[in-house]
Amino acid sequence: MIVRFLLAALAAGLIAGLAMTPAQYGKTIPLIMQAEAYENGEAGHDHHAPDSSGATTADDGHAHSHGDGESVLGFGRFGNTVLANIVAGCGFALMLAAVALLTGIEFPVGREGLIRGLVLGAGAWFSVQLAPSFGLPPAVPGFPYADLGDRQTWWMLTVAASAAGLWLLALRPEWIVKAVGLAIIAAPHLWGAPVPEDIVSNVPAYIASAYAAASLATTLFFWLLLGGALGVFMARAAGSRPA
Amino acid sequence: MAVKTASLSLTDRIGARTVAGLMALVIGSILVFGVGLANSQTLHDAAHDTRHSYGFPCH
Numbered sequence: 001m002i003v004r005f006l007l008a009a010l011a012a013g014l015i016a017g018l019a020m021t022p023a024q025y026g027k028t029i030p031l032i033m034q035a036e037a038y039e040n041g042e043a044g045h046d047h048h049a050p051d052s053s054g055a056t057t058a059d060d061g062h063a064h065s066h067g068d069g070e071s072v073l074g075f076g077r078f079g080n081t082v083l084a085n086i087v088a089g090c091g092f093a094l095m096l097a098a099v100a101l102l103t104g105i106e107f108p109v110g111r112e113g114l115i116r117g118l119v120l121g122a123g124a125w126f127s128v129q130l131a132p133s134f135g136l137p138p139a140v141p142g143f144p145y146a147d148l149g150d151r152q153t154w155w156m157l158t159v160a161a162s163a164a165g166l167w168l169l170a171l172r173p174e175w176i177v178k179a180v181g182l183a184i185i186a187a188p189h190l191w192g193a194p195v196p197e198d199i200v201s202n203v204p205a206y207i208a209s210a211y212a213a214a215s216l217a218t219t220l221f222f223w224l225l226l227g228g229a230l231g232v233f234m235a236r237a238a239g240s241r242p243a
Numbered sequence: 244m245a246v247k248t249a250s251l252s253l254t255d256r257i258g259a260r261t262v263a264g265l266m267a268l269v270i271g272s273i274l275v276f277g278v279g280l281a282n283s284q285t286l287h288d289a290a291h292d293t294r295h296s297y298g299f300p301c302h
Binding site: 001002005006009020024028029032077080081083084085087088090091092093094095096097098099100101102104128129132133136137138139140141143145148151152154155156215216218219 | 259260261262263264265266267268270271272273274275277278279280288289290291292293294295296297298299300301302
């Protein structure tokens with residue numbers, strides 16, 4: 001029974017993680033590569049540098065190169081991203097399954113299980129992507145940034161607070177508890193995210209704003225796929241005879 | 244399905260769900276931390292595009 005639940009989550013994570021790489025190569029990664037050309041200000045004065053494909057600009061060999069990862073696992077940048085997406089998919093899937101298991105959300109076999117999974121995925125997208133993005137917008141390389149530790153702390157607290165608050169708001173009947181949930185969701189934003197001292201950037205505003213939308217869109221796709229698959233697989237895991 | 248589940252006691256069923264949930268929480272947290280938040284340069288470089296795409300705080 002336990003192993004079945006874990007395998008159900010891993011299967012959903014594998015599917016969503018695999019699907020994320022083409023989504024990223026369609027929407028976010030071309031913008032990351034374009035932005036990297038501006039990251040050190042090298043391309044800032046050359047208006048012809050970022051051609052429409054964007055893919056060639058990352059090979060300039062500038063000092064601050066990211067993600068090429070030849071020395072890491074030997075799979076190159078694409079292989080590293082495929083692997084990282086699978087691991088991220090499985091990790092998020094296990095955490096989403098944990099939320100469902102520990103808060104008593106059950107997935108009936110059939111359509112109802114799928115719908116509950118989709119709703120759970122949408123809630124996770126709100127908690128992990130949308131709510132943190134109010135304070136820390138999805139950032140391309142070369143963005144002005146505050147201290148990394150401060151941002152990671154704020155991000156983790158915001159994800160946890162948004163998830164807990166959303167659960168109170170959506171699944172508890174008492175209005176006073178719902179109000180507390182709303183307050184918990186709002187709290188990290190009233191406290192305030194770490195803001196960089198200097199917000200001037202070499203990265204064109206067009207790339208940055210297109211990127212923020214692309215990141216939220218691709219992760220919505222990811223979380224709905226993950227939630228839906230999780231709902232279907234968890235229903236099967238729970239419905240089958242325990243080993 | 245009702246017949247199958249009735250053969251389990253309630254505590255067995257709740258116990259299995261809780262244990263599975265805690266295991267999933269621990270393993271999942273480690274994986275997400277490794278991909279998204281760990282400070283290792285090697286992990287950062289490998290997961291760079293993934294970190295940016297998911298909106299993890301990066302750099």
